[in-house]
Amino acid sequence: xxxxxxxxxxxxxxxxxxxxxxxEKIWSYAELPYEERKxxxxxxxILRSEGFEVEEGxxxxxxxxxxxxxxxxxxxVAGILGEFDALWGLSQEAGCPKRSxxxxxxxxxxxxxxxxxxxxxxxxxxxxxxxxxxxxxxxxIYYGCAAEEGAGAKQFMARAGLFNGVDFVYTWHPxxxxxxxxxxxxxxxxxxxxxxxxxxxxxxxxxxxxSALDAAELMSVGVNYLxxxxxxxxxxxxxxxxxxxxxxxxxxxxxxxxxxxRAPKVSQMKELFERVVKVAKGAAMMxxxxxxxEITMAFSDYVPNDTLAEIATECxxxxxxxxxxxxxxxxxxxxxxxxDPVTLETIKAGIRETYGPENLERILERPLDSQVHPYxxxxxxxxxxxxxxxxxxxxxxxxxxxxxxCCIGNVGHxxxxxxxxxxxxxxxxxxxxxKALALSVIRTMESPQVVEAARKEFVKRxxxxxxxxxxxxxxxxxxxx
Numbered sequence: 001x002x003x004x005x006x007x008x009x010x011x012x013x014x015x016x017x018x019x020x021x022x023x024e025k026i027w028s029y030a031e032l033p034y035e036e037r038k039x040x041x042x043x044x045x046i047l048r049s050e051g052f053e054v055e056e057g058x059x060x061x062x063x064x065x066x067x068x069x070x071x072x073x074x075x076x077v078a079g080i081l082g083e084f085d086a087l088w089g090l091s092q093e094a095g096c097p098k099r100s101x102x103x104x105x106x107x108x109x110x111x112x113x114x115x116x117x118x119x120x121x122x123x124x125x126x127x128x129x130x131x132x133x134x135x136x137x138x139x140x141i142y143y144g145c146a147a148e149e150g151a152g153a154k155q156f157m158a159r160a161g162l163f164n165g166v167d168f169v170y171t172w173h174p175x176x177x178x179x180x181x182x183x184x185x186x187x188x189x190x191x192x193x194x195x196x197x198x199x200x201x202x203x204x205x206x207x208x209x210x211s212a213l214d215a216a217e218l219m220s221v222g223v224n225y226l227x228x229x230x231x232x233x234x235x236x237x238x239x240x241x242x243x244x245x246x247x248x249x250x251x252x253x254x255x256x257x258x259x260x261x262r263a264p265k266v267s268q269m270k271e272l273f274e275r276v277v278k279v280a281k282g283a284a285m286m287x288x289x290x291x292x293x294e295i296t297m298a299f300s301d302y303v304p305n306d307t308l309a310e311i312a313t314e315c316x317x318x319x320x321x322x323x324x325x326x327x328x329x330x331x332x333x334x335x336x337x338x339x340d341p342v343t344l345e346t347i348k349a350g351i352r353e354t355y356g357p358e359n360l361e362r363i364l365e366r367p368l369d370s371q372v373h374p375y376x377x378x379x380x381x382x383x384x385x386x387x388x389x390x391x392x393x394x395x396x397x398x399x400x401x402x403x404x405x406c407c408i409g410n411v412g413h414x415x416x417x418x419x420x421x422x423x424x425x426x427x428x429x430x431x432x433x434x435k436a437l438a439l440s441v442i443r444t445m446e447s448p449q450v451v452e453a454a455r456k457e458f459v460k461r462x463x464x465x466x467x468x469x470x471x472x473x474x475x476x477x478x479x480x481x
Contacts, residue, residue: 023118027422030086030107033150036063039084059156065144069128072137079141081171084117092415094422097334108418112174115430122434151297151481152388158395159468168397172433175402179373185302187269188386190260197289199253209251213244215287216255222279235262264382298469302390307454308399313375315439322428329366332407347409367408395466397454405429
C-alpha cells in the first residue's frame, strides 16, 4: 500500500462518523427530485464547516449547489459530483430483506444516491485535507447535483458554465460490481404532450365533441408503429398524466401524456424525438384537436474518458474491494433470494454470462463482489439507461467509478436497493468509494501529463465546446416535473 493511500485511509477513518451520520440522515430523508432541501442543507453545512465556499441555488435549482476549496494558486481544478435524491414508492426498512415499507407509498433511495452523495463528500474532504496539509496548489469542487432521477441538474449546470475552467471530474455510483464504468449511457429527452378538444355529451351529442383522450391514444398507437422503424438501441417510454377525467359520458376536452425518448447519441435522440412530435401532430389532426408540447428534460450520452480510466483503475486496484465479512455475505444472500422466481432466474442467467457458469453456485452463496475488475480501453458498449453525468462529460473530461454496495445481481430502483443502501453494505461501499475517488483525484492532480492527455481525448470526442441538448428557453422544471 502506498503512503498516499495509507494517509487517505487514515483521513477517511477520521471523518467516518461525520460521513456515515450524513449518509444515514439523507437515507432517512429520502427526498424526491428538486425537493432535497434537508439533504442539500446538511451537505452544505458540512462543507462550509470544512472551509469550502458554498454557493447554493446553482443554475436556478434551489437544491443544487457548488462548494469550492482553493489552495495556493488554485490549479489544477478537480470536480467531484454528488447526488442525493430518492425515488417515489420505494420506502423500505434499512437492511431488511423482506418487504417492509417505512411509510406506505413513501419514497426511498432505490438507486443509492444517499451513498453516492456522502461517498463523494468523503472524497472531497480528503482531497481538501491533502491540499491543506501538504501546502499544495489546487482546487477541489464538490458539485451538489439535484434531481438525477427527475429532469436532472447537471445539464443546466453545464449550460450555466459551472464546469468552465475545471480540468477533470470524477464521480461514482453504487453498484453490484467494483470497476471503472466501461459502458456508455444513452441520451434521453422527455416532454409533456397536451391535447385540447371540445367537451360534449358522449351519448346525446357525441358529434359535437372532439376527444383529447382519443388524440392521446392515437399518439400511443402511432408511436407503437414507429417502434418497428427505429434503431435497436433506441427506446420510447410514456405515461398518462391526465386522461381527461373519470366520466365516460363526457367527451374529454383535455389530456396530457409524458414521453421519454432514448438513443445512444444526442443526434439520434433528437431525430427520434422529432418523429414522435410528428406522430403527436398527426394524432391531433385526426381528432381535430389542438396539441402543444413542452420539453422538460434531456441528458447527453455518457462516454468514459479512457485516459482518466487508466489512472482510476490503478487507484481502484490499490484500494481494493470493500472488506466484506461473513455477516455481509449472509445479508447479501438474503436480499438475492428475496426476488421473485422469474427475476431470480434472470439474475442467475446474468451471473452465468458475466462470471461463468462454473462460478454460479459460489456466487449464489456469497453474492458480493470481492474484487476490482479491469478496464478495457475503447470497449464502450451502450446500455439503455441514462444519466445527466453525460452532460458533464460533454463539458469537461469525466469518469464514473462503480463500487459495490449491494448483492451481485441486484435490480436497481427496487425496495431491495433502498434497504441495502441503508445497510452496512452501503456504508462499506461508500467508504471504499471515498478512498478510490480521493486517490484518483490526487494522483490525477499531480500528473500534468494525464490532465493534458485527458483533455486532448475529450476535445477529440466532443470538439471541446458544450452544446446543451435542451433548447435555451427550457428552464429547470422545479415544482413541475
